[in-house]
Amino acid sequence: MAVLAVLEHEGGVLGDVAAQVLSFAAAYAAAAGVPLHALVTGPGGDAAAEQAGAFGVTALHVAEHEGLGAYAPQAVGRSVAEQIGRLAPLAAIGAGTERGNEVFAHVGAITELPVAANCIEVTPGDVAQVTRIRWGGSLLEEARLHGAVKLLTLAPHTFESRPAATAALPAVERFTPTLSDADLGVRVVERVRPQSGDGVSLAAAQVVVGGGRGTDSAEGFAPLEELAALLGGAVGCSRAVTMAGWRPHTDQIGQTGTKIAPEIYIACGVSGATQHMAGCKGAKRILAVNKDAEASIMSKADYAVIGDLHAVLPAISAELRKAGVT
Amino acid sequence: MNVLVCVKRVPVTGGSIVLRDDAQALETRHLGFAISPHEECGVEEAVRLIEQHGGRSTVLTLGPPEAEEQLRDAMALGIERGLLLEVSEEWDAQASAAAIVAAIQAERAAATEYDLILFGNESADTGNYQVGIRVAHALGRPCVTGVKKIEVAGGRARCEQETADGRDVYDVALPAVLTVKEGLNLPRYPSVPGRLRAKKKPVERSTPDARPAALERVRLKLPPGEGRQTEILGRGPEAAPAVVALLRQIGVV
DSSP, X not given: OOEEEEOOEETTEEOHHHHHHHHHHHHHHHHHTOOEEEEEESTTGGGXXXXXXXXXXXXXXXXXXXXXXXXXXXXXXXXXXXXHHHHOOSEEEEEOSHHHHHHHHHHHHHHTOOEEEEEEEEEOSSSEEEEEEEGGGTEXXXXXXXXXXXXXXXXXXXXXOOOOSSOOOOEEEEEOOOXXXXXXXXXXXXXXXXXXXXXXXXXXXXXXXXXOGGGOSSGGGHHHHHHHHHTTOEEEEOHHHHXXXXXXXXXXXXXXXXXXXXXXXXXXXXXXXXXHHTTSTTOSOEEEEESOTTSGGGGTOSEEEESOHHHXXXXXXXXXXXXXXX | OEEEEEEOEEEOOTTOOOBOTTSSXXXXXXXXXXXXXXXXXXXXXXXXXXXXXXXXXXXXXXXXXXXXXXXXXXXXXXXXXXXXXXOSSOOOHHHHHHHHHHHHHHHHHTTOOOSEEEEESSOSSSOOSOHHHHHHHXXXXXXXXXXXXXXXXXXXXXXXXXXXXXXXXXXEESSEEEEEOTTSOOOOOOOHHHHHHHHHSOEEEEOOOOOOOSEEEEEEEOOOOOOOOOEEEEEGGGGHHHHHHHHHHTTOX
């Protein structure tokens, strides 16, 4: 018996989300009185041993196969399923990232077990009680998770990263999973990286100026562009704007767009639909500019200016210039 | 080529989510419904693929009888026929996948083999991230997820998936399952003739075999309030100095 943490790594380095998975899995294992194992796939995985040991991992399983050099989701899922078959853990726990959820869906399909994706709370048991997110975090679901092995992914940035009191180097156990041509048939064959230098990315911007239907048109974004440029920020938009064809989808903030995490999000003419708000949960502060004092965004923002964005934004830009900002 | 696009009927939630008294579902009496956003792009892509390569397109949904509306919405954009797998309540991912697999196998028995089966990467409401992948496994087909660009040529599909720092490219042999994301395309608006034609297109209804949920919903609940107290900085352009003072205070100016 054990608990198995399934970890993503970049060249043997575990990121924040893997540390959160390890912390949660360690607590799960401790509560059940079983050891914590971890699994990594692909080249360089054994380099993660020291980091994994800091969270109390006693055995690190490293899946090695010539086909695992490039990301191949079904092959990773097969490797995890094979290790689950050998180890029969109480639970296998991964990250609720795009890749984590993808791999666990493959594991669930191969093992014919249910998967609870994006959990924020789990009570272990023969039937586990889970709380998971729906609607991009706007709603929670309490559910009972059946299955001999509980397959769980954790909503990122929900659990704290908490290293164990005592760290020890885990045993590194390499294995070569049995992978078919079909398992390796879907893999990354090329990675396209955009030319750098085309401004601040929406996801990483410290200031985001976003526009909704209240901008009235593609041209209506001019005052937002001006303010964002003065603040060294990025311009975003709501889904309504994208669907109207005023801005490209890459500018969309929301559940089905980009998730932002700026110091301040200036939301202009945005109604505050749950679809949009699911993308700005990471914003430290929200300033709403809206002529409708009753708009939903007004009760979800920290600060508000009641007024037409076409008049308010140029005034803010002018005030910034007056203060010497260029 | 034959393309199947699987869609889900979801409520259009607006500014806040209200639960039914029994906490089993959203209160939808005052809400409209739509195709879940990722799948809306799946429908548009299916129509474009058929326009480009010729062939037949079918839309499938698992949902209540009213989900016929979403099938008609898809058919108004150009999809030819609809399959409605009628269920009276929300099914978990495994049961949904099993029902869809059975429907696809029934299509195969009736001599319709799909070259491409499109799903949304995850549904807007339940967000289980797994129905498409489970269906692909059951059918023994490759699956690429999170697809934002598709090029079909020579019996293969070249797919692009967005990552944090660019795009990853996959190249798979058809037949294949692809789960797509919003941004794949900009869906067209339905035309009036399109809407009229959609009313006459065939919808085949069936009732899938139920199975007990292995991820069993107990109740839904709203997340704890963000507790934001909104401070009004002012009205109109006169608020500008207060906004600049705030920007200074938080260190972005």
